[in-house]
Each structure stands twice: as C-alpha cells, then as structure tokens.
Amino acid sequence: MEERLQKLIAQAGLASRRQAEKWIEEGKILLNGRPAKLGERADLTIDQIQVNGQMLTSVQEKVTVLLNKPRGYVSTLKDPDGRRLVTDLLVDIPQRLFPVGRLDYNTEGLLLLTNDGELAQQVSHPRHHVDKTYLVKSRGSLSVKMAKRFEQGLVLDDGKTAPAKIENIRTTGSSCWFELTIHEGRNRQVRRMCEAVGLTVVRLKRIRLGFLDLKDVATGHYRRLSDSEIVKLRNFK
Ligand code: URA
16 A cells, blocks of 8 residues: 555654655655655555665564653754764664654653654644643742743743643742643743743753653663553554
C-alpha cells in the first residue's frame, strides 16, 4: 500500500514525521534513486527508499525509554555549540532514539526518547492533552493572585495559555516550590508563564508526563518502558 514517505520513515523508527519531512526538503531521501519531493508516496514492497544513504527495508525494533534528564544537556540530536546531548546518556541502546518534545538545557526531569515516530506523534500532539507536571522552584513566593492567573490562563506573546493546575505550594525562606500542570507544550512555556506573573524560576523539573513519573529513575539514568506502558501511551486520545 502506498503511504507518504515521512510516514514510512517514521514507522521504520528512523525519525519523527517532522524530521523526515525536513530530510525530504533537504534532499536526503532518495526515492528509486532520485531525490524525493515532499508529498510523494511510496510502497515499500515496490519502491526503494534511501534515508541518509541507508536503505529502508524492514521495520526496526521499536524502543522507548524514560530518561531523568540532568541540567546541562540539550534535548536535540546535534548542538552547534558542542554541548552535551541527552542521547549521550543512553549507553546500552543501539537504536538511534530521538527526544519526544524538548526540555530546555537547564530543565531537568522526565523526557521520553524513542525511535517510534507514531508513538512520539501520539504523545506530543496537542489534541491529546497529555498532562505534564513541573516542579518549580522560584525566587519569591507564589501569591494567591499569581496562582489564579495560572489557573485562569494568561496571555503570552504566542497567545493565551490553557488553564493550568497549581498544587503543593511550599515556601522556604526566600524561595517557593510548587507543582504546575499544563497540557500544552509550547517553547519555554513554564518559564514564560512564570515571567509573566513576575516570578523568577531558579529550578525546573518535569516530574510527571501523563501516567508516567520518575519513580526509581535517578538523575542521569533511564529505563525502557514496558509493553503495557507503550499500549497506554498509544491510547491517549
Ligand atoms: N517549560 C519550560 O519553560 N521549559 C522546559 O524545559 C519545559 C517546559
């Protein structure tokens, strides 16, 4: 059956669909020996697809891991400034995994990495409203008024945020810890939301993603997701 090239590449676990589209635009995908164009379809039983020089044949083993990202790592596959990559932490995984969404260089916590493009799409698609909970340490305390603004949604330069949930507020000396749950995944969203209400973030850690948490995974370590966790992630609607 014919499918779009980016879908076939994602299904083979080589990249997310978006990354595959970029590769097509960059001329890195050959379809039957000539550079493919975005929008083209192919049938793997008839057509030959080459991805960065590698022939797309059979489906690779799908692997998804949950990493407890430390500060000081980028969650991209390359960094022009030579900073450490989250994938440097994956020591015994032969498959090439890519991060599902991003955590900033100085954000810690739960990050999924996978070679399953369909799964990545399922988890990160805004339509699926997967809750993400962040533990925030701020300078200065979170007032009732600030919490209300988070809960009602506040205006950022890319539009109004959906209502967030605030829990477990603890004030210690000049700082405050609280948990913020959102389901959107805009760039630097938590930091920008805090800035908008006048809070400076000194530490940020993602502690939950949907039903997943960091239990038994120390900072800098990771574990493979079980088959039943994968099934649950696939069923996010
Ligand atoms: N929000 C942020 O501001 N940074 C992250 O890394 C994740 C969410």
